[in-house]
Amino acid sequence: xxxxxxxxxxxxxxxxxxxxxxxxxxxxxxxxxxxxxxxxxxxxxxxxxxxxxxxxxxxxxxxxxxxxxxxxxxxxxxxxxxx
Amino acid sequence: xxxxxxxxxxxxxxxxxxxxxxxxxxxxxxxxxxxxxxxxxxxxxxxxxxxxxxxxxxxxxxxxxx
Amino acid sequence: xxxxxxxxxxxxxxxxxxxxxxxxxxxxxxxxxxxxxxxxxxxxxxxxxxxxxxxxxxxxxxxxxxxxxxxxxxxxxxxxxxxxxxxxxxxxxxxxxxxxxxxxxxxxxxxxxxxxxxxxxxxxxxxxxxxxxxxxxxxxxxxxxxxxxxxxxxxxxxxxxxxxxxxxxxxxxxxxxxxxxxxxxxxxxx
Numbered sequence: 001x002x003x004x005x006x007x008x009x010x011x012x013x014x015x016x017x018x019x020x021x022x023x024x025x026x027x028x029x030x031x032x033x034x035x036x037x038x039x040x041x042x043x044x045x046x047x048x049x050x051x052x053x054x055x056x057x058x059x060x061x062x063x064x065x066x067x068x069x070x071x072x073x074x075x076x077x078x079x080x081x082x083x
Numbered sequence: 084x085x086x087x088x089x090x091x092x093x094x095x096x097x098x099x100x101x102x103x104x105x106x107x108x109x110x111x112x113x114x115x116x117x118x119x120x121x122x123x124x125x126x127x128x129x130x131x132x133x134x135x136x137x138x139x140x141x142x143x144x145x146x147x148x149x
Numbered sequence: 150x151x152x153x154x155x156x157x158x159x160x161x162x163x164x165x166x167x168x169x170x171x172x173x174x175x176x177x178x179x180x181x182x183x184x185x186x187x188x189x190x191x192x193x194x195x196x197x198x199x200x201x202x203x204x205x206x207x208x209x210x211x212x213x214x215x216x217x218x219x220x221x222x223x224x225x226x227x228x229x230x231x232x233x234x235x236x237x238x239x240x241x242x243x244x245x246x247x248x249x250x251x252x253x254x255x256x257x258x259x260x261x262x263x264x265x266x267x268x269x270x271x272x273x274x275x276x277x278x279x280x281x282x283x284x285x286x287x288x289x290x291x292x293x294x295x296x297x298x299x300x301x302x303x304x305x306x307x308x309x310x311x312x313x314x315x316x317x318x319x320x321x322x323x324x325x326x327x328x329x330x331x332x333x334x335x336x337x338x339x
Contacts, residue, residue, distance in 0.1 A: 013156055014121040020158070020213060021130040024317070025115065027205040028324035035115050042121075062153045080157040081223035107330060108279070110323020125159070128313025136316045138309065141297040 001083045005057055012049045012060075018042050151212070158216040159310045163227040163303045168240035171228035172258060173298050177221045177311070179255030179263040182287040184221055188214035190268035190284060194277045200332050203274065206325045207281075210318050217311055222253050224307055275333075278326040282319055289315035 001009075022039040029035060050060060058073030059066030068074055103109055113133065124130030141147075177183040191211035198204045229237065229251050237246050245260070255263035269280045292312035299305045 009156060010160070011121075013158065013160075014125040016156075017125045017158065018118070018121045018130050020209075021118075021124065021317070024206070024209055024213075024321050025113070025131075027202055027209055028112075028321055028328065029115070030202060032115055038118065060155050062155075065152055074155075080155060080219065081161065081226055083160070083162075107275075108282075108323075108326065110282075110320065110327060112324050112327060113320060126310075128159075128310045129317050131317075134317050134320060135313065138293050138296060138312060140293075140305075143297075143300065 001078055006083070008049070008053050008056075012046065012053055015042055015046045015049060019046060151215075157220055157223060158213070159220055159307060161220060161223040161227060161303075161307055163224065163301065163307075165301070166230070166232035166236060167228045167301055167304070168232045168237050168242045170299055170301060170304060171225045172240055172242050172245075174221065174228070174295055174304070174308075175225050175256060176258040177288070177291060177295070178218065178225060178253065180257030180261075180291075181267045182284065182291045183257075183263075184214050184218035184288075185255060185263060186267040187284055187288060188212075188218060189265075190270070191281060193268070193270045194281070197270075197272045198274055198277075198329075200328060202328050203278075203325050206321055210321060213314070213318075217314065220307060220311065224304060225253060226251075228301075228304070274329045275326070278322055278329060281322045282326070285315045285319040285322060289319070 019039060019042045022035055022042060026032065026035055026039060054060055054066055058076060059068045062074065113131065115131075116133065118124065118130040119127060119132060121130075127135055129135060179185060188211050191207040191214065195204050195207035195211065198207060229242070232240075234243075234246070237243060245254075245256075248254070257263075269277070271277050271280070289312055292308050292315065296305055296308045296312065299308060
């Protein structure tokens with residue numbers, strides 16, 4: 001995986017990790033409006049970075065959440081443990 | 084032995100933690116103060132600075148000190 | 150249901166083989182306090198939790214543990230894939246190689262196979278949440294022992310990250326326990 005691709009993926013996963021943390025927090029603090037706003041803002045940021053990543057490198061999600069225009073790129077390497 | 088009567092506020096509802104109910108565990112509830120940036124939080128393993136607990140590994144050489 | 154994302158939740162950037170370390174780390178793949186055990190424990194307990202916040206917490210942490218399992222697999226895979234047969238045998242992984250080549254398998258550091266005996270699903274939410282809090286502490290302690298054993302800074306970085314996740318999960322299960330107790334108290338008062 002080249003450095004530019006690695007950097008973009010790192011940016012995406014860092015945002016996703018923030019979303020995971022806020023999700024776990026909200027599960028036990030469902031009335032925390034500030035955390036909710038932060039979660040939704042993170043979801044928005046993630047969507048933008050994911051769209052950019054996928055437009056260059058192909059689908060990230062399975063089962064219909066990501067499309068694969070022109071060719072079936074889902075099968076392509078690298079798989080996550082191969083980098 | 085603690086008993087819960089009809090209409091009594093239970094120890095579980097008492098937020099001050101004074102006189103907590105016996106024979107049960109309490110974990111203090113986290114209060115959201117601030118969060119680290121996505122990059123910082125990701126590296127640290129949590130976005131919440133209050134939950135960071137560093138670990139200093141045991142020395143690899145030398146006898147174990149008690 | 151589950152959806153797969155083609156990315157590791159935390160990157161594994163190991164550059165040199167270390168089958169001796171892999172043999173120790175594999176316990177967090179298929180051992181009693183490892184990520185498979187954690188995931189299945191939480192995912193199977195969630196069906197009988199009495200409040201939706203508990204169902205959500207168990208579902209979400211159980212799902213995260215699958216992501217951790219993949220990270221541990223990536224770590225072990227990297228540590229043994231380029232090791233010579235000489236290195237593997239010297240590390241005590243010769244017999245593992247005979248049965249599995251360099252494939253991942255669900256065992257602990259001594260070769261004991263994964264078993265459902267590693268997990269409890271009591272159906273009593275208070276008991277189950279205590280089981281989970283204990284599991285997170287045991288996993289945290291195991292990662293500390295693995296950090297003690299590791300002299301590979303790239304591997305140590307991943308182990309530290311996984312350890313910190315256990316600390317956070319413990320906090321969430323503790324908060325869930327509080328919520329379950331509050332629910333049970335409310336039900337007693339009528």
